[in-house]
Structures are given as C-alpha cells and as structure tokens.
Amino acid sequence: MKNTIVGIENEYSVKVINKLNGLLANYQIHYQNLRGLHWNIKGKNFFELHVKFEEYYGDSQLKIDEIAERILTLGGTPLHTFTDYLEVSKIAVGKNVSNDVEAVNLVVAGYSQLLDLEREILNLSGDADDEGTNSMVSDFISEQEKTLWMLNSWLG
Numbered sequence: 001m002k003n004t005i006v007g008i009e010n011e012y013s014v015k016v017i018n019k020l021n022g023l024l025a026n027y028q029i030h031y032q033n034l035r036g037l038h039w040n041i042k043g044k045n046f047f048e049l050h051v052k053f054e055e056y057y058g059d060s061q062l063k064i065d066e067i068a069e070r071i072l073t074l075g076g077t078p079l080h081t082f083t084d085y086l087e088v089s090k091i092a093v094g095k096n097v098s099n100d101v102e103a104v105n106l107v108v109a110g111y112s113q114l115l116d117l118e119r120e121i122l123n124l125s126g127d128a129d130d131e132g133t134n135s136m137v138s139d140f141i142s143e144q145e146k147t148l149w150m151l152n153s154w155l156g
Contacts, residue, residue, distance in 0.1 A: 008129065030110040056107065094106040
C-alpha cells in the first residue's frame with residue numbers, strides 16, 4: 001500500500017483528511033459566530049463576554065490554521081470557501097445574537113459539536129497511526145472540555 005510523505009497509508013490519510021475538512025468547516029462557522037457575538041453582545045455582562053469572545057475567536061483562528069496545515073501535510077486540500085463551510089458544517093449559524101445567555105448557549109453548542117467531531121477524528125487517526133493528527137486533536141479536546149466546564153458554570 002502506498003504511503004503519504006509522512007508515512008501514513010493513503011487509504012487512512014484520505015479518511016482523516018475528509019474528517020479534518022469537516023472539522024475545519026465547523027471551526028469556521030464557530031469562529032464567525034464568536035466574532036458576531038463579540039461585536040453584538042449587550043447587557044450587564046457586556047465587558048466580561050466581549051473580552052471572552054475575543055479570546056475564543058483568537059484561539060479558534062489559530063486552530064483553523066493548524067487544521068488546514070495538517071490537511072496539507074497529509075496531502076489534502078483544505079476547504080476554503082464559505083459555500084463549502086456552510087454545506088459541511090453542523091454548527092448552527094448564530095445571527096444577531098446579543099443576549100448573554102443565548103450567546104453562551106450558542107458557544108456551548110459549538111464547542112460540543114467540535115468535541116464530537118474531534119473524538120471521531122481521534123479514533124480514526126489512532127487507527128491510522130497518525131500521531132501528528134492525534135496530538136493536535138488531543139490538545140484541542142482537553143482545552144475545550146475545560147472551556148465547556150467553565151461556560152456551563154457561568155450558565156449556572
């Protein structure tokens with residue numbers, strides 16, 4: 001069986017690339033939701049959430065780049081159009097959300113969806129002996145689990 005330049009069997013690589021592109025699409029929608037929340041949040045929690053959403057979208061932007069570069073490393077082409085993102089993503093688009101509780105619930109739903117996808121990728125990349133993807137996704141999971149705990153604590 002033929003291998004990629006990093007020594008992963010092509011059959012597994014194609015499957016991992018497809019899942020990573022799904023993660024990329026979902027991250028792009030999650031990122032855009034966070035930007036919109038940062039811009040549009042109102043109310044007594046404005047100062048706290050405005051800063052927090054900026055922190056989250058900055059982190060998401062870095063992860064988007066890591067995912068795209070991992071796809072390229074595995075020999076794939078990252079999705080790069082909003083049409084593709086909207087077709088592939090399972091994360092709901094949050095339009096004109098300005099209420100604090102509604103905003104945090106949207107972020108929780110986004111992170112939960114990302115975690116589901118990341119766990120699928122972790123299983124698949126483990127089967128492919130793809131330590132690079134495993135390591136990246138494992139780091140994402142541990143950060144997002146803590147973030148979800150904090151957001152759910154905020155919600156009470």
